[in-house]
Amino acid sequence: MVFLNPGFSGEPFWVGYSDFMQAAAADLGVELTIVYGERDPQRILANAHAVLAGPELPDYLIFANEMYLGPELLRLFAGTPVKLFALHSTLTADQRALAGGPRQQYRNWIGSLVPNDEEAGYLMAKALFAKVGEEPVNLLAFSGVRHTPSATLREAGLHRALAEHPQVRLQQLVYGEWQRLRAYEQAQQLLQRYRDVRLVWSANDEMAFGAMQAALEVGKQPGRDMHFSALNNSVEVFQARIRGDIDVLATGHFTLGGWAVVMLHDHHAGQDFAERGGKDRVARLFTLVDRRQAAQLQGRIARKGYGIDFRRFSAVYQPQLSDYNFSIEALLR
Incomplete structure (x- = not known):
């Protein structure tokens, strides 16, 4: 093959x-x-x-x-x-x-x-919205490369969840192209424009980390002042889920x-x-994992075979x- x-x-x-x-x-x-x-x-x-x-x-x-x-x-x-x-x-x-x-x-x-990319986008959004209950809240979203299948389907899942939660207001969706630096630069501008954002949905982990860095620089504490979702299986994202910096993590693909x-x-x-x-x-394959499961997956991925x-x-x-x-x-x- x-x-x-x-x-x-x-x-x-x-x-x-x-x-x-x-x-x-x-x-x-x-x-x-x-x-x-x-x-x-x-x-x-x-x-x-x-x-x-x-x-x-x-x-x-x-x-x-x-x-x-x-x-x-x-x-x-x-x-x-x-x-x-x-x-x-x-x-x-x-x-x-x-x-x-x-x-x-x-x-x-x-x-x-x-x-199941569409379902992954939906599950992440639903779990992220649950962090703030029914109160009105503002959201930023970071998608991947515009018009590519994975990004388009994950966005569709986000929009399905938004339709079920009118109290969540999507301020802006941008295309971070799966890259940490690009999402960081975008988030620097967006967090100045939308100062009361509390939720950040990201279609992968690299963009979540870029947005998180920008949030830290304006004094926002991940997991407390702002809640982040991410998707992937890097050691870094598993550790962030274990610490609680990432509130919602989808993985498995x-x-x-x-x-x-x-x-x-x-x-x-x-x-x-x-x-x-x-x-x-x-x-x-996409599953939302808690802190214990993130630690377990991190250990299994490190094992040969x-x-x-x-x-x-x-x-x-x-x-x-x-x-x-x-x-x-x-x-x-």
Whole structure:
């Protein structure tokens, strides 16, 4: 298998994501190669061309629809024996109207696995709003890269929660592009403009930390004067959740790639994942974790192989499985 990782090769989230995939591959006897796109669409396409021109084609190519490159990758590998699998983000409804879905127009596109991003945005917002009860309160929101699938879906979850809580007033939503420095600079201006903000919703952890730094500089104490949500699995964010600087933390999607390796391993062995939950899957991996769970996850992530035998989740080794039902429960035991 080859994974066209869209992230930076030094980016903690995508590096950890890849590490979980490699742990699954090691347990299942899969040869997995990961190439980083460095968040550059041209680099991602160049990596795909290199795979195609290599001495031996992989059995499976795993790609993300970040920067909406999915249809171009499908066209590039059309007619080859390589089986394609969309991971983390799949084709949008507009893209599918032209390209079709898995096993349709592109027969070698066999499936997709994405996280419950909309639900994550919603759960974070609901838990954040609960910190202040029913009193009127002002909110700032930091989303990722405009119009990308993960950012758009998490925003949608936020807006669903806002519709249920009219006492929460969204003062402004900005695009921090997943970056701490950008969110910090934005928050410096926003906290001058909206001095009575008490809630900050962030679509990832880096932007939450940028906004938190700006809040500290104007004398606001996280967890007391202002309440922050975050999403991810960095050691830093787990520690912030344990301290209480982060009030609401969603995590779990860093495991997604490992579960994809399990599904494709089984597919190669003749156990089609389409018969165990469908070819297009939304995995409900995002979970809100409390301080104790954050500490537990921090310890499990530090262990080699995460303390998991991935064969426990494979239909090849567990033929009685009727559905995969992936979750992070295995890391919380």
